[in-house]
Amino acid sequence: MDYHKIDKRIEEYVKGLFDQMHSPALVFHNLEHTENVVKRTIEIAGHYNVSEKEMLILFAASWFHDTGYLFTEPARHEEMSCEIMKKFMKDLLTDEQVITDIEGCIMATKSPRNPKTLLEEIICDADTFHLGTKDFKEMNKKVMQEVKLRDPEIKTEDFREGTIKMLEEHVYYTNYCKELLDKRKEKNLKKLKKKVEDSAGKKEKTKGKKNEQVDLSAVHKDKSGLMSKGIQTMLRLTSQNHLRLSEMADRKANILISVNAIIISVILGVLLRKLSTEQYLIIPTIIFLLSSVITIVVAILATRPKISSGSFTIEAVKEKKINLLFFGNFYKTTYEQYDAAMREMMLDTDYLYGSLIKDIYYLGEVLGRKYKLIRLAYNIFMIGIVISVIAFSIASIFSGGSGPTVINGSGSPL
Secondary structure (H helix, E strand, C coil), X not given: CCHHHHHHHXXXXXXXXXXXXXXXXXXCCCHHHHHXXXXXXXXXXXXXXXXXXXXXXXXXXXXXXXXXXXXXXXXXXXXXXXXXXXXXXXCXXXXXXXXXXXXXXXXXXXXXXXXXXXXXXXXXXXXXXXXXXXXXXXXXXXXXXXXXXXXXXXXXXXXXXXXXXXXXXXXXXXXXXXXXXXXXXXXXXXXXXXXXXXXHHHHHHHHHHHHCCCCCHHHHHCCCXXXXXXXXXXXXXXXXXXXXXXXXXXXXXXHHHHHHHHHHHHHHHHHHHHCCCCHHHHHHHHHHHHHHHHHHXXXXXXXXXXXXXXXXXXXXXXXXXXXXXXXXXXXXXXHHHHHHHHHHHHCCHHHHHHHHHHHHHHHXXXXXXXXXHHHHHHHHHHHHHHHHHHHHHHHHHHHCCCCCCCCCCCCCCC
16 A cells, blocks of 8 residues: 555645635634644654554544534534544545544544543644644744634633643653653743733732822922922913813804804895795705704804802812812802811812812813814714705706806805
């Protein structure tokens, strides 16, 4: 029997399968991994006195062992790989025992591994050869990518914990791999454990920082006064910038309101009177009028003030929960109550700076809402103008007019 020809046909067939059924989701269990397993199988088998027939078994098993990934889910890919192998090898071999031995080698790679023969041990060690090499880190990243493509919800920490457990339970079966790879595998395990510990430490540290509120009451201890002045300057400039932005937003909203109010007054005063005779202008006029009204409503919403309850409690002041710098929190209280609360706040540096920070934050929230609504209003105005002009033009053309509109012969609806 010419084993060389059979080897060649097996290689060509499996390569053809991977090319034909190529899947981007197989980041690790792809043709490259299969070729590496074949290479390692030949390397390990070279250190043992295996016959040509046994070498064929190993060669076929290493080529076919992951072909099942192309057709089924990972949990039963070994069984599918055996089915693919049997279907192909039936036409090449008459020796049923060889096919049975190949199947045994493929199934030996299924977790939990329990190889019973030397050939099964060789194929198992070849399949996990990378665990004891410098390529482990890169290969493990590919495995993680593949796992995440199948299950996007899996966390990196959980995957690493699973890999650690797998490395701790894993053993090489052949003496050749034990002597060559065990030390490096232990080193890879230690590095991965350290990475998990460092990652957990950073996460805990970040979480602590998020939950920890910095106490600013020690600012007054700075004898040079630079820290206090720097903080005051920063807070003052930030507040001023926010107020300027708020004024700009109000001016933009006022422009929109004024322009659209003029448009509406002109439409009501001039254009509506012509609709009884120029009925083809009804739809364009309604579009124009509607866009202007909606623009005004959105612009008004952007500038409409929101008032708070206007009062506070002594408990809220003692617990530092109330911002006394915002008028909406105190305008309904008496002067005596407000004076006492403010004096208490001014004696507490942390409370004072905290109130300034809170004031800037909520001012920023208001600004965000204002600019969002103003942007919406400008978009409505712009789109409304464009659609209205198009509508007037279409109405004029289909009515047989000579200009964009035919109200007063000037070419303008106004």
